[in-house]
Amino acid sequence: MKRLLAAIAVLSILGCNKEKEGYSISGDIKNVEDGKMIYLSELDANNQPTKIDSVAVKDEKFTLDLPEVTNSNLNFLNVDGAKGGVLFISENEPIEFQVYKDSLPTSTVKGGKENKLLYDYLGHIKELNTKVMRIRTDLRAQATTSRDSSAIANLKKEEEGLRNSDLAYKKKIAKENSENFVALLVLSDMINVGAPAIEVKELYEGLSENLKQTSIAKMLKENLDKRSITEIGSKAPEFTAPNPQGEEIALKDVLGKVTLIDFWAAWCKPCRVENPNVVKVYNKYHDKGFNIIGVSLDREGQKDKWIKAIEEDNLTWNQVSNLKFWNDPVAQLYNVRAIPAAFLLDENGVIVATNLRGDALEAKVKELIEK
Structure with missing residues (x-):
């Protein structure tokens, strides 16, 4: 009897562990009729979104159980007939959504360390872009009206300060999250805004080996190798x-x-504004x-x-x-x-x-x- 009870206990533990494998996504989506399809996509080996699952809406809600992920990846939630998508990172935690079908990019995502980091980062980028657009609007106004050289210089200095602060923020995120998928997105953004390839390479080398095996990491590495051709100290390519x-x-x-x-x-x-200088x-x-x-x-x-x-x-x-x-x-x-x-x-x-x-x-x- 004791052996039987012990065997049942072991099976019970294994059963509990099995239930915890993987992760789930669930959410509310208002004003959507039953049967409307929600599609889940992830980046494939070519860094293109590929559909991997779907679920139908019922009572303005949806739930989908998904297998355990070994490496996190960038995923997209799409609603049939709606434009855009909701970004999130696949991680082995329950992830909850508040989906706005008429404005998918404004939907909210909760659950998991990486998704919190992702949306904190996206919030930072949104705030930065708002400030930069305000500065550029002011620069255009100065360029077409008063042409106050002092005001223009101050605005350019302000934008440069924002860019430097943003770069420091990105470096901090990448250094402190070397095992998180968000670090790859940050490094990719650094390359796109013109950060020195040698600095991004150093941060890349500090990433975990698991992250380096992802498709986006491999593409980033190729980009870094290409960027080194026009890095400071290199001979400018002929053309x-x-x-x-x-x-x-x-x-x-x-x-x-x-x-x-x-x-x-x-x-x-911005080019035309800089041309007089x-x-x-x-x-x-x-x-x-x-x-x-x-x-x-x-x-x-x-x-x-x-x-x-x-x-x-x-x-x-x-x-x-x-x-x-x-x-x-x-x-x-x-x-x-x-x-x-x-x-x-x-x-x-x-x-x-x-x-x-x-x-x-x-x-x-x-x-x-x-x-």
């Missing part, structure tokens, strides 16, 4: 592209004692050996807007463009994913600084010219 007259211009043919490769576009308002530096140091080649990311069929912007902004240096928007081969070669973007080269074509603007650009050009 040729057509100018407005259709003539092919090569980087090697326009190198000066100091050369700026300036990625911009007629449609890019670039013009000022060029006019001051061109005769001393400072050259610029502008690479425009304007769209196909909008060559006239590109040429008009060159004339309006008094950009008298070499300008080239393949008119392929973000698919421009030069931009892809330099891994440019946001503009304005800039690479400053020495007389040997070695990259010595990136993305300098305002007074920082003039100070560096002056230093190199007088060296």
Whole structure:
């Protein structure tokens, strides 16, 4: 009898453990009829969302049990017929949703350490973007009305301070969460906003081996390796592209004692705001050996807007463009994913600084010219 009771006890414990395996998602979704489908997707090996399960709404609620995950992943909750989706991270904890079908991105997610970290991070990004947009609105106003140079300088300094604070925040998140999936999203964002690849690589190396095996980590590693080609200290990759007259211009043919490769576009308002400063530096140091080649990311069929912007902004240096928007081969070669973007080269074509603007650009050009 004792042996039988012991066996039953063991089975009971195993049964309890089995019930705890995996995780569940559940939620409320108001004003949705019974039978409406909720779809669950996750990033696949190609970093594309792939449907993995679904559940029907009943009484404005849904519940779905899911298998245990070995490694967390970025998941998406979609509602049949609704635009957008709800982001969450798969982790072995119950996850609860409050879903708003008419505004899925504003839905709320609760449950699990990683999801709390994710939504704290997304909140930070939303607040940052709001502040940056306010600054850029003020910059546009200054550029078109009073043109108060002091006010413009202060606004640029304020934005730079926000960017530096944001970068410090991202580094802290990545360092303190080396086993959490959110760290990969943070490092990917750091790359996208132009953080030095060498700094992101160092943070990447500190991640857990499990995280490094995920598809998004492998893609991040490839991106970092690609970025190192245009890292400070590297020889700038050679390229040729057509100018407005259709003539092919090569980087090697326009190198000066100091050369700026300036990625911009007629449609890019921050670029247009920065252009007067670039013009000022060029006019001051061109005769001393400072050259610029502008690479425009304007769209196909909008060559006239590109040429008009060159004339309006008094950009008298070499300008080239393949008119392929973000698919421009030069931009892809330099891994440019946001503009304005800039690479400053020495007389040997070695990259010595990136993305300098305002007074920082003039100070560096002056230093190199007088060296």
